[in-house]
Amino acid sequence: MRDVQARIIEELNVSPVIDPAEQVRARIDFLKAYLRTSGAAGFVLGISGGQDSTLAGMLCRKAVEELVEEGDPARFIAVRLPYGVQRDEADAQVALAYIRPQETVVFNIKESVDELAEEYGEGVGTALSDFGKGNVKARMRMIAQYAIAGEGRLLVVGTDHAAEAVTGFFTKYGDGGADILPLTGLTKRQGRALLEFLEAPEDIHLKVPTADLLDHDPGQSDEANLGLKYHDIDAFLEGHDIDPEIAERIEQRFLQTRHKRAVPVSMFDDWWI
Numbered sequence: 300m301r302d303v304q305a306r307i308i309e310e311l312n313v314s315p316v317i318d319p320a321e322q323v324r325a326r327i328d329f330l331k332a333y334l335r336t337s338g339a340a341g342f343v344l345g346i347s348g349g350q351d352s353t354l355a356g357m358l359c360r361k362a363v364e365e366l367v368e369e370g371d372p373a374r375f376i377a378v379r380l381p382y383g384v385q386r387d388e389a390d391a392q393v394a395l396a397y398i399r400p401q402e403t404v405v406f407n408i409k410e411s412v413d414e415l416a417e418e419y420g421e422g423v424g425t426a427l428s429d430f431g432k433g434n435v436k437a438r439m440r441m442i443a444q445y446a447i448a449g450e451g452r453l454l455v456v457g458t459d460h461a462a463e464a465v466t467g468f469f470t471k472y473g474d475g476g477a478d479i480l481p482l483t484g485l486t487k488r489q490g491r492a493l494l495e496f497l498e499a500p501e502d503i504h505l506k507v508p509t510a511d512l513l514d515h516d517p518g519q520s521d522e523a524n525l526g527l528k529y530h531d532i533d534a535f536l537e538g539h540d541i542d543p544e545i546a547e548r549i550e551q552r553f554l555q556t557r558h559k560r561a562v563p564v565s566m567f568d569d570w571w572i
């Protein structure tokens with residue numbers, strides 16, 4: 300294995316081999332223990348219809364169900380956050396029907412995002428790019444979830460995992476802005492294995508991953524955006540030898556996106572040197 304690869308695997312807490320049943324148990328226990336210690340009233344999480352939020356949503360629903368059964372009142376609010384009419388709304392509904400969250404809220408981000416994009420054009424004098432607007436969508440979803448969390452003393456659940464963390468494939472303070480991360484350390488296919496163990500519908504765990512942030516290329520696959528395949532990213536993270544040229548590209552992205560995995564840098568930090 301390459302030296303940098305070994306360091307990345309350690310830093311991102313990846314286990315090359317997992318037992319899905321154990322992982323599910325440990326992650327539900329973590330959600331319960333942290334909620335109890337924090338004194339917060341529950342969780343809020345955006346449900347997109349994709350793999351990651353379906354898995355995190357199921358873990359939250361089960362954690363809250365167990366807390367309530369054990370006499371600790373807790374809430375789980377699943378939030379649909381479409382931008383207008385979501386192209387794959389049907390998948391989001393399949394995910395919600397499967398998760399069966401204790402509460403569901405719908406919060407359309409289109410008007411606020413469009414308003415901001417318009418103000419940007421007027422204020423800055425040039426149009427906000429489709430890419431930049433995509434990051435505004437991700438951040439608007441964060442704002443909506445924190446509004447709900449703030450009113451209800453809830454914690455915002457993030458869906459970051461090792462296969463996204465390694466390339467920094469998330470919007471800083473957008474979907475990257477959260478209070479608690481139940482999927483840390485998992486590769487994409489390990490997440491899929493947890494969903495299979497949890498008997499999620501195939502529509503969801505076989506679905507092509509997408510950030511779905513672009514007006515001009517809705518449903519663009521993560522792999523097309525990244526220029527990397529999850530198969531290679533997962534193999535790299537699970538310690539396998541992969542094409543050295545691809546390994547180097549993953550390592551480069553890891554180093555370039557360090558700032559996204561840290562709190563804002565100050566002169567007392569040395570991770571960037």
Ligand SMILES: Nc1ncnc2c1ncn2[C@@H]1O[C@H](COP(=O)(O)OP(=O)(O)OC[C@H]2O[C@@H]([n+]3cccc(C(=O)O)c3)[C@H](O)[C@@H]2O)[C@@H](O)[C@H]1O
Nearest residue numbers: 434437463467468469470471474509510511512521524558
């Ligand atoms: N060296 C450095 N030290 C400290 N801060 C640094 C920095 N370099 C940039 N920055 C800051 O970071 C900003 C760039 O980061 P950011 O705003 O995140 O933007 P960026 O990384 O350019 O874009 C986000 C990427 O994540 C993808 N994404 C987003 C959301 C969800 C998903 C998904 O998987 O579903 C994927 C999205 O498609 C896009 O490719 C810069 O504008 C700057 O403010």
Ligand SMILES: Nc1ncnc2c1ncn2[C@@H]1O[C@H](COP(=O)(O)OP(=O)(O)OP(=O)(O)O)[C@@H](O)[C@H]1O
Nearest residue numbers: 345346347349350351352380381458474508509510
């Ligand atoms: N349309 C949406 N409605 C609600 N939440 C969303 C929406 N789009 C993104 N999110 C939130 O942002 C997170 C990051 O998106 P991301 O695409 O990485 O995950 P996913 O859609 O759950 O899974 P996948 O990566 O397989 O597409 C989601 O897990 C979800 O919590």
Ligand SMILES: [Mg+2]
Nearest residue numbers: 347349509510
């Ligand atoms: Mg998605």
